[in-house]
Amino acid sequence: MSITRIGVCTMNQFAMDFNYNLQNIIESIEICKRKQCLYRVGPELEVCGYMCEDHFLESDTVTHCWEALSEILLHTDNIVCDIGMPVIHKSVFYNCRVILLNKKIHLIRPKIYLADDGNYRESRYFTPWSKEIEELELPTFIQKITGQKCVPIGVAILQTLDTEIGIEVCEEMWTPIPTSASQALDGAEIILNSSGSHFQIGKIKERTELFKDITKRNGACYAFCNLRGCDGNRLYFDGCSCIVLNGKVFAKSDAFSLKDVEVTTCDIDLQEIRNIRINIKSRSLMASKQKHFPRIKLHINLTQQQNYVYYRDIPIQYESEVEDSMACYLWDYLRRSGASGFMLPLSGGVDSAATAISVFYMANKIFKTISTIDDDYGSHHKVLNQLRQIVQDDQFSPKSPQEIVNKIFFTVYLGTQNSSPDSKYRSQLLAEQIGSQHYEVNIDEICNACLSAIKPIVKEDPQFIANGGTLSEDLALQNIQARSRMIITYLLAQLTPWNNGKQGFLIVLGSSNLDESLRGFLTKYDCSSADINPIGSLSKNDLKELLDFCYKTFQFSALKLILEAKPSPELRPLTAEGHVSEKDMELTFDELETFAKLRKVQKLGPVSLYKKLRYLWSDISPKQVAEKVKKFFKFYAINRHKVVSITASFHAQSYSCDDNRFDFRQFLYNWRWPWQFQKIDENSE
Template sequence: MGRKVTLATCSLNQWSLDFEGNLDRILKSVEIAKTQGAKYRLGPELEICGYGCADHFYESDTLLHSFQVLRMLLESPITQDIICDVGMPVMHHNVRYNCRVLFLNRKILLIRPKMLMANHGNYRELRWFSPWNQLRKVEEYFLPRMIQEVTGQETVPFGDCVLSTKDTCIGTEMCAELWNPRSPHIQLGLDGVEIFTNSSASHHELRKADQRVNLVKSATTKSGGIYLYANQRGCDGDRVYYDGCAMVAINGDIVAQGAQFSLNDVEVITATVDLEDVRSYRGELCHEPKPCHRVKVDFSLSTDDDIYLPAHQPITWLFHTAHFGDCDGCHFVFQAGFLLPLSGGVDSSSTACIVNSMCVLLCQAIEDNNSQVLEDVRRVVGEQSYYPQSPRDLCGHIFTTCYMASENSSSDTCNRAKDLSNQIGSTHININIDIAVKGILGIFSAVTGRWPQFQANGGSQRENLALQNIQARVRMLLAYLFAQLSLWARGKPGGLLVLGSANVDESLTGYFTKYDCSSADINPIGGISKTDLKSFLLYCVEHFQLTALRGILAAPPTAELEPLTDGQVSQTDEADMGMTYSELSVIGRLRKISKCGPFSMFCKLIHMWKDALSPTEVAQKVKHFFRMYSINRHKMTTVTPSYHAESYSPDDNRFDLRPFLYNTRWTWQFRCIDNQVTIKT
């Protein structure tokens, strides 16, 4: 009797409603798995239709097309002689479920619905699916006629069941079930299930990958077993990025690891593991089984002559640092390239460096003979014979940067922007916006007879703010104009996507002008803190030799919207916001992750900041933040879509569901804080 089994799991770049492309990628993964000797193939969650279909899950078309793809999978010769585990929505008794469908040789073995749903943060599964909450219960599912014609089956098992082959037993988990305190693998392991599979659609956040790895290792440390983890890769049509990390573990050790970030649409990870290692590991454990419903299949994952087949050995997982994740995690769908207003500060420079690092990845993929990447690059560049000579060469073809100067701009920021552009190779433009600003103010003056002044010149605060905002909004208009026509002016086809550069900390307080150059087609850094952006730029200095970034990192952040003093910048971001970026990061995490209102935040910060601030000063910081937050919350309703990378993002489009109309005085909450300050003093 055989003891070693070869199993395959994968990361796929599936797209919502791209049924044809999704089918091709599934078939390719099965083909690779078979080539590598696997007898079982696991794919990502809802891989047939794509995980991010959102309200398209309500449409009968989505269910219909999923079954049409399933039929083609069943009929394909590629899927023969291997157990295929695919994900799709299924409606049972008029209830919609998120399911795994396991099939072998044109027969569906079982359908396993998800039992514990992801319904927080970016996830809304309970909006579209119901959980299967009938533990250990299995019902008959009547197959659609199109499937019956292929399988010859009228019904198949549907529910909380496992697959029993001749040599082992396989049980299913789905994504969030691994993270839940009632994870199915616990009872499955106690009942003798030896192989656990997890089909996931887990998005990337900075510092999140180690949580997944630890959960998978823990799942098999407690009760032994083999764990296969599959994940989605890419964007799937939404603002989150699914980062792969397919893996195989046995008895607490990772034995096979997939890439966290990759340009490959299909990545298959296989591992050969010894079932006897699981049985020996479990020999000393106490079991109290709650029997699972077993679906028997006349099939073996092992062979009788596998004694000389080498088993995979434990490996050490290689984690990316947070700043490396920044540069790898953002791949975009674009027209003929990008345009970025490059100010010479940390934020816009980070966006520029992300594009540069993307060019590095693209060139590396082309050197590795990735024909799909080369085809995509040629399509974007518009030259069918183009072959990038270097990342800098590619950057020059797809990336345009522009410095938009005004009378309030310094030569230092202009030079920093130019130096960075020269080093990464972007096409750089210098634009002076003073004529446009004065023209708009001239229209206002002609109508009202008044000409507003900066505070430095005797104007009011309202005038000062309006004059800053008009500069910022003119930059947005010019950015879109040049994005649409700059290639045309150079005799080239196509347009450019406008990139934004407002970080997550600025979004917390609304420290940006609504509809200014933070309004873009996509904002790569909108979910990343200033602290992580600085770490990323340091990484780029070291690994890409972008020495121009040293001056950018050393300069104080500034919007440069107020008059210069003796030719020098007098306005700084942190002075304008009334707090430092590091303080904002702490406040942001308390607000979102720790779910603190004003009073709870004050109670925590008086201890966290006791060495630097008095209770009265902490109270002032907290109240100032919540005033700014609530006054500017409306800006989050129009914020540019950004790559979700930080768990305290204030983006209310999907992630941060809070009001945008507030009583900005917070009278009750602030009174509670003041009472505590009075008691303390």
């Protein structure tokens, strides 16, 4: 048997915080040593953080990475350290892995395929490597530590005294012919992938299947190392690093954890890889024709004489990935922002309830973490100390999640004469059950004051449609209520800590869902305007599933009442039929979700979308389908300006319409779509 042990380090890094990132990296190396690992691999761009974005274009960022690396080098005795950082070579920026051993740099391995789809913009900052091995001259202060003037840069296989290792960087795994496949055919027995792979519903399972497939076909050990946490943007990196051998997952890190550092390891018998390869004859034929990769020799033995622990295949399955990822994202956002808590306008409807329950879910995760002794990483102490710093009480020891919520979460019901007693009750009950400090403010006086201010200008008092007014009057009266709520929310967010004798400010949370944002069914600068919107990339159906899961988990009766209520903004006078959102939108939430998926995921324009729906919605006539499609694109075009300025959203869905990052489109349209709508009409006849 040839047993080796690799340390796969899941890291919660923070973009541009070099002190914090360096501390995590050094801690991970020391943990690897304690676990008797001889190879330590970290995630992509771990030294500076993945989401530095245009900071990558600043030479200071690269300089600071080298400065941090000078300290990391001092910890590399008898352990190979695979470190992620940007590097400049011949005045070109590259996304690289830097291979260290015994205070020397043995290889700088640049990324050869960059991620440029969805949320990724790597080619804005980096250039893919397309050359053979070259020599890179090290910074002078690094030369003094390593005793090297130049080191190799390029794509190569690492050759130790007992095995060969291929290196792959994130996107290379997703290509039609992964780099790992070619390296495995050329003899690499272990493949190491360092990634910055963000959370998206279903992505963990999809990713894991790729690892299992490539190792089953080729015979290999695949160690996937991912970032964890929110490191400065809309994305949450889900962790879930894993070690896969010959198609089976032998070890994995937690996908949704509050640990800043976690080292995953297991014993790998290299002989199992060799036995598999010998017996796959088609693989042998392909391997005999594989182009040769250069070798970089490392004078170290990775196999060890130790008791072999056999690992069984681990299933990768998460029932609450949306709730968990959102909770972890909110915790990172809170502890890194310098804020002392959250503020949310709580209306008693599905959207704001989903945001509120996400904060409770975060508190529940914090409570579980600090209540469980963690001898390996001390995460219970670290998280408790961070929580105490946020609540400004160094003796705070919560006995329940509700106690945590009560310290950091403030909700407010902003009622008007158009609000119903039912929504007020649901809001109050949910706040009571999750533990938030809850306020009630009537904003009728504010709305009336605004109308009084313009009285000398307008010819008469505006009226709702129900009272004989026009659509313009009706919308204006609705919008002044909605915008007043945003103003009061921000006022309370600034004054609440002061009022409670605390320092700091509160982060205002938004609660605008994907469907309404896509349709433009919201008031610009209302409660959709916030500091961060946790639910902005989730559809109404997603949110109902979230609330249903939380109801079954926590048994909060308020959630059941909210799920049973009809969605309504309550901005018009109360009538027998109520003010129902779907009636005003002229499209159902189910229809809007379908439009969102076909438009974004399948990239269908108006005509192609109509042709697709004509078969998906075969229970209605082609003309009815055509009218729905034209109605959607008309509303989309007219209201497009709203999404341009909408609050940044936590990313969770592949069909998110987050304009600022994920869904780039013009914001000025000919809303009549004359050419496209004519083609739809021709096809519907």
